[in-house]
Amino acid sequence: MTNPPHVDGIEISPTGALPAELPHTSQPVGLWSDVWRRFRDNKLAVAGLVFVFLLILVAIFADVIAPYSITERDSSQFRSGPSSDHWFGTDLIGRDVFSRVVYGSRVSLRIGIVSTLIAMVIGVFLGAFAGFVGRWPGALVMRITDIFLSVPYIVLAIAIATVFGRSENSVIVVLGLTGWLGVCRIVRASFMQLNNMEYVEAAHALGFRGRRIMFRHMLPNSLQPIIVYGTIAIGSAILAEAALSFLQVGPQDPTPAWGLMVSQGKGDLANAPHLVLFPGLAISLTVLAFVLVGDGLRDALDPKLKTR
Amino acid sequence: MPSFIIRRLLLIIPTVFIAVSFLFFLFYALPGDPATLIAGGADRNPNPIQIQQITEQYGLDDPIMVQFFNYWKDVLSGDLGQSFQRNQSVNSILADKAPNSIRLAMWAFLIELMVGLSVGIYSAIRRYSWADKLTTVGTAAVSAIPVFVLGFILQYAFAVYPNKQGWPEWMRLRTSGIAAPRTEEEWFLFFIPVGPEQWRYLVLPAITLASVSTALAARMMRGSMLETLGADYMRTAKAKGLSERKIVVGHGLRNAMLPVVTLLGLDLGATIGAAVLTETVFSWPGLGSTIADAVTNRDLPVVLGLTLAVVVVYSLINLIVDVSYAWFDPRVRLGEGGQ
Numbered sequence: 001m002t003n004p005p006h007v008d009g010i011e012i013s014p015t016g017a018l019p020a021e022l023p024h025t026s027q028p029v030g031l032w033s034d035v036w037r038r039f040r041d042n043k044l045a046v047a048g049l050v051f052v053f054l055l056i057l058v059a060i061f062a063d064v065i066a067p068y069s070i071t072e073r074d075s076s077q078f079r080s081g082p083s084s085d086h087w088f089g090t091d092l093i094g095r096d097v098f099s100r101v102v103y104g105s106r107v108s109l110r111i112g113i114v115s116t117l118i119a120m121v122i123g124v125f126l127g128a129f130a131g132f133v134g135r136w137p138g139a140l141v142m143r144i145t146d147i148f149l150s151v152p153y154i155v156l157a158i159a160i161a162t163v164f165g166r167s168e169n170s171v172i173v174v175l176g177l178t179g180w181l182g183v184c185r186i187v188r189a190s191f192m193q194l195n196n197m198e199y200v201e202a203a204h205a206l207g208f209r210g211r212r213i214m215f216r217h218m219l220p221n222s223l224q225p226i227i228v229y230g231t232i233a234i235g236s237a238i239l240a241e242a243a244l245s246f247l248q249v250g251p252q253d254p255t256p257a258w259g260l261m262v263s264q265g266k267g268d269l270a271n272a273p274h275l276v277l278f279p280g281l282a283i284s285l286t287v288l289a290f291v292l293v294g295d296g297l298r299d300a301l302d303p304k305l306k307t308r
Numbered sequence: 309m310p311s312f313i314i315r316r317l318l319l320i321i322p323t324v325f326i327a328v329s330f331l332f333f334l335f336y337a338l339p340g341d342p343a344t345l346i347a348g349g350a351d352r353n354p355n356p357i358q359i360q361q362i363t364e365q366y367g368l369d370d371p372i373m374v375q376f377f378n379y380w381k382d383v384l385s386g387d388l389g390q391s392f393q394r395n396q397s398v399n400s401i402l403a404d405k406a407p408n409s410i411r412l413a414m415w416a417f418l419i420e421l422m423v424g425l426s427v428g429i430y431s432a433i434r435r436y437s438w439a440d441k442l443t444t445v446g447t448a449a450v451s452a453i454p455v456f457v458l459g460f461i462l463q464y465a466f467a468v469y470p471n472k473q474g475w476p477e478w479m480r481l482r483t484s485g486i487a488a489p490r491t492e493e494e495w496f497l498f499f500i501p502v503g504p505e506q507w508r509y510l511v512l513p514a515i516t517l518a519s520v521s522t523a524l525a526a527r528m529m530r531g532s533m534l535e536t537l538g539a540d541y542m543r544t545a546k547a548k549g550l551s552e553r554k555i556v557v558g559h560g561l562r563n564a565m566l567p568v569v570t571l572l573g574l575d576l577g578a579t580i581g582a583a584v585l586t587e588t589v590f591s592w593p594g595l596g597s598t599i600a601d602a603v604t605n606r607d608l609p610v611v612l613g614l615t616l617a618v619v620v621v622y623s624l625i626n627l628i629v630d631v632s633y634a635w636f637d638p639r640v641r642l643g644e645g646g647q
Contacts, residue, residue, distance in 0.1 A: 280457030288452035
């Protein structure tokens, strides 16, 4: 029997020409290209991703974008509204709000990303340990997590920030030390499920050491929820950083932290609402962008959720 | 069930002990001498004899373990100590501020329940409608706006701007304070604002405090309701010819409430954070603004005492949440095996 005129299930058109775009049937579709394809269809998530990229560019090229420095004062303009000279107006002592918001992206991104990395490392290690070992050490870790969760987070954060001194680095430490609880629970739950998988049993039977099984065999398989959680966590960390800065336990004055700018501008809402509006908008959009990307990632990674 | 409740109640004790002890030692590490603080702060150069007296009176030069032991001895006898900053006992501060916080939290919780749940249900029933899309985007946006920024935006829109424009008095809401003298008798009436003036103080902070958890509740309710609507028993109910209202309310709601109830409990921690910010923004004289104030002033007894109260309440509410979880879903067997 001769081969009918098709290649890998693709019908060849009557003219004999192949379709312009061949489905990749001969080569397996990788997980990530599949994820990216689904992610691309989610307009909101793509918008979030674009915003995050723009923000990173703004942070990198802040020197080029900002027309003024963060301390430069225009002595002829105090808390004046938006104008062609000062796009976002000027603050109480005549500094350009636009420039400060632009430079503020560096503060927020640095704190958000570094503190999330710290929190993720702590949470993944403790969660993996608790889920893999189980028994009383695992229960102990979860008890500690419960206790941390039962202290109002913001009190803990303010207290630690006060101890470490009020600075950018102390906010990173605070958010790193308080942010691991959620990811710890997720990783533990995931590891407890994986414990019963056959390939993990096989790894045990082959005599691999616990550490190798945990990080080479199990961790890659619980990576998806960790990535989703981590993306959203950067947004949450930026939000928390803004709250701490607002309560004046974060970076101090010349630093253009967005939360601090809101706090400094709140005094004259009647005459200068722009002092609250622009930095507030910057925080909101940034947090929203990270959350949208995280949500989009979750849907893209778990197509079951969408079709249900 | 009763044994589960008792076990959970007993678990609150080590939780509170460890949490408060942790804060105790954390504050002990704080730079700055509390005696100087009590005497009026370093910038006022208080006289050394006074500092000496205060140090002895509060036992501040005792070894830390002695202070720690004394603190717990007092707490167990019902005395939360004396504020460093104000001339007031922590017990009386707690008695002063707690009702204000409860009043605010109660109304915020009502908003969360009514608005959050109904928006979530509606959005699930009318899936893919423009209202549903608006809900999805809107809830994400609201949870991304910092509580304090939202507070200021509301202040500007409903109080500052109308004032500037000279709008009629009834259109201007208030931005700071509570305007509610509390009387000893009829204390329960305190939680229901009397007259338009008290409402005008309550509305904005209540909405601000409710915002984040309302958005979360709506999202959660939507997701959970969608999942329930696809369940087999819902199809059965439809096949029986029940009206849509009966299906959604009678069969769907109770099942869809499960994850939402858990969320309402878990979310409480975030709500406490939001309360600190809301009370600060609106100068609402509650526990949140007092704790924030006390932390920045290093008023250790106040921080510890109020945290202790909050942790206890938080644990109790979580217990109630877990118990109600069993009520919503009889399949959940409490006290057996599970965490």
